[in-house]
Amino acid sequence: MYRQTALLALALLPFSLAQVSESFESGWDQTAWPTYAPDCNQGGKISLDSSTAYSGKNSMRVDGGGGYCGHIFFGTTKVPSGDVYVRAYVKASKALTDSHVSFIIMPDSAQDNKKHLRIGGQSKILMYNRESDDATLPDLSPQGIATSTALRTGTWQCFEYHLGTDGTVETWLNGTAIAGLTIKAGVTNNNAAQWQRSTYKPKITGAYFGWESYGGDTNTFWYDDIVVSSSRVGCSGGSPAS
Numbered sequence: 001m002y003r004q005t006a007l008l009a010l011a012l013l014p015f016s017l018a019q020v021s022e023s024f025e026s027g028w029d030q031t032a033w034p035t036y037a038p039d040c041n042q043g044g045k046i047s048l049d050s051s052t053a054y055s056g057k058n059s060m061r062v063d064g065g066g067g068y069c070g071h072i073f074f075g076t077t078k079v080p081s082g083d084v085y086v087r088a089y090v091k092a093s094k095a096l097t098d099s100h101v102s103f104i105i106m107p108d109s110a111q112d113n114k115k116h117l118r119i120g121g122q123s124k125i126l127m128y129n130r131e132s133d134d135a136t137l138p139d140l141s142p143q144g145i146a147t148s149t150a151l152r153t154g155t156w157q158c159f160e161y162h163l164g165t166d167g168t169v170e171t172w173l174n175g176t177a178i179a180g181l182t183i184k185a186g187v188t189n190n191n192a193a194q195w196q197r198s199t200y201k202p203k204i205t206g207a208y209f210g211w212e213s214y215g216g217d218t219n220t221f222w223y224d225d226i227v228v229s230s231s232r233v234g235c236s237g238g239s240p241a242s
Contacts, residue, residue, distance in 0.1 A: 042065065079207055108202055
C-alpha cells in the first residue's frame with residue numbers, strides 16, 4: 001500500500017520536478033523508451049518481464065551478452081538541462097566481477113564526440129567510467145575500492161545518482177551515500193585522482209539502462225520504477241524488496 005501511495009504522489013509531481021517517471025505497468029513504449037546499441041549489437045536482448053517487478057507486475061529485462069557488441073540498452077533523451085537526478089530500481093542476476101562492465105550509459109556532450117559517461121563495475125565494486133580518457137571514480141586502488149560497494153544480486157536495489165552542472169557527482173544505494181562515488185566542486189576526494197585530473201563537468205543528453213561488457217562477462221539485469229528528474233526523488237518504500 002505504501003508503494004502505491006508513493007508512486008501516486010510521484011505521478012502528481014509537476015513536470016519540472018518529475019521529467020520522466022515510468023513503472024512499465026502499461027507495457028513497454030518503444031517510442032518513449034527506445035533501444036540503444038552504439039556501433040554494433042550482436043547478442044543483447046531487451047524484453048518486458050511480468051515475472052518480477054519492484055512494484056506492480058512489470059519490469060524491463062535486459063539479457064546482456066559478452067563482449068562489447070553484446071551490449072544493449074533502453075532509455076530516454078528526456079533529461080533536464082541543468083542538474084540531473086536519476087532513480088532506478090535494479091536487480092542483477094550475477095555479481096560484478098573484476099572485469100569492466102556498464103549497466104547505465106549516458107551520451108555526454110562534455111566529452112569527445114559519441115563518448116559516454118558510464119556507470120557499472122570493476123574490481124567487484126560499483127564505479128563510474130569516463131569513456132574519453134577511461135578515468136574511473138573511484139580510483140581502482142585498494143583504498144579507492146574500499147570506498148565503494150558491491151551490488152547485491154537477486155534482490156531489488158534502489159540506485160540513485162546526481163550529476164551537477166558544477167561537476168558534482170553523488171550516488172546512493174538504498175538511500176545510503178557511496179563515498180567513493182561522490183565528488184563535489186571545491187572538495188578534494190583522495191580516492192579520485194583520475195577523475196580530478198580534468199575540470200570535467202558532465203552534460204548528458206540521455207540515460208540508457210542495460211548491459212555492456214568489455215570482456216566476456218554476461219549478465220541479466222531488471223529495471224523498474226525509473227525516474228529522471230531535476231531534483232532528488234529518493235527511494236519509495238524504504239528497504240529493498242526481494
